Amino acid sequence: MIKLGIIHGGLSTEHEVSEMSAKSILENLNKEKYEIHEIFINTYGKWYEVIDGKREEVYNLLWTLKELDVVFPVLHGLWGEDGTIQGMLEMLQIPYVGCGVLASSVGMDKVYTKMIFEKANIPQTPYVYIKKNHDTYLLVNENFDEEELEIPRITExxxxxxxxxxxxxxxxxGVKKATNMEELKQAIEYAGHYDRKILxxxxxxxxxxxxxxxDGDEIQASTVGEILSAEExxxxxxxxxKPESKTVIPANIEEEKIEEIRNLAIKAFKAIDGKGLxxxxxxxxxxTNKVYINEINTMPGFTQISMYPKLFESVGVSYSELLDRLIENAMKTK
Ligand SMILES: Nc1ncnc2c1ncn2[C@@H]1O[C@H](COP(=O)(O)OP(=O)(O)O)[C@@H](O)[C@H]1O
Ligand SMILES: [Mg+2]
Structure with missing residues (x-):
């Protein structure tokens, strides 16, 4: 039996999403293959081991983790998908599912992701980088020079x-759409509540x-799925x-476009030095029918109805098999 740690919850704004992902993962793991150690992090950062459905506070984290053969950090957002927990597991020399420290932190940071995609010549929409410094906002240019932000400069x-x-x-x-100068100003202030870097x-x-x-012996891309959002x-x-939001697999686009997107997905994964998934x-x-990259998620949503497992299911890899492959790969790469 493989001693598998499933870490979920976490400190980020996506705590609940992690809970949903972990619930599906726990349901679908092959119980004959894994001795599952469920670990929960609450929104204040306290760690618990979940034993027979009961949460017991972890007193010696090092000891709890060192017992495990492999860890699946089912955490989305900061302190989970951003390289921090990956760094901790590296220090402890415990194999884990997913991207390493660098890819996780680059993928989590939209501004730095943009810079890497730019370098890889992957088409993306034009952007402006703003930094918040206490109550002032700075416009950061391509050379990382900063000047005080005047909002109309963005519209240039x-x-x-x-x-x-x-x-x-x-x-x-923290994401908002702005259609005029006033909304833009408000959206920047709003985003500033969540991070000092704004895109x-x-x-x-x-x-x-x-x-x-x-990722496995070779990097594999699934087919492409489409999001039909219930909101604007x-x-x-x-x-x-919103159950009205739908996913359509495969996306209703030409075969050629699907191929183009699959290739770009692998390129983007390589560009951030991705691993795992x-x-x-x-x-x-x-x-124009042109393809633009939006972002890369190094720990995508993992509920049974999430796009990631559904995309692989549609090409014949079941949810449980997908989990096996991810865990197998994690143990191989150490
Ligand atoms: N440049 C854009 N053009 C059109 N829609 C966008 C753009 N950027 C973001 N969106 C919309 O906002 C949503 C959230 O933005 P995204 O960058 O994916 O952030 P998150 O990491 O929070 O998912 C996207 O799924 C999309 O619907
Ligand atoms: Mg997104």
């Missing part, structure tokens, strides 16, 4: 509508599609509280 570089996002965010928390992007009107990447854009509510999200622009 980008056209409305724009999307404003905290650089470190997930599940659309402003030009909107892409078109389809929103996603591709799953699985794919907000937190549209993602988790990632879900790579794109837009297909309505007017």
């Amino acid at each position: 570089k980008l056209k409305f509508p724009m999307f404003v996002k905290p650089s470190n965010s997930g599940s659309s928390v 402003v992007e030009q909107e892409i009107i078109g389809r929103e599609v996603e591709c799953a990447v699985l 854009f794919y907000t937190f509510d549209a993602k988790y509280n 990632s879900r790579v999200d794109f837009f297909v622009e309505k007017e």
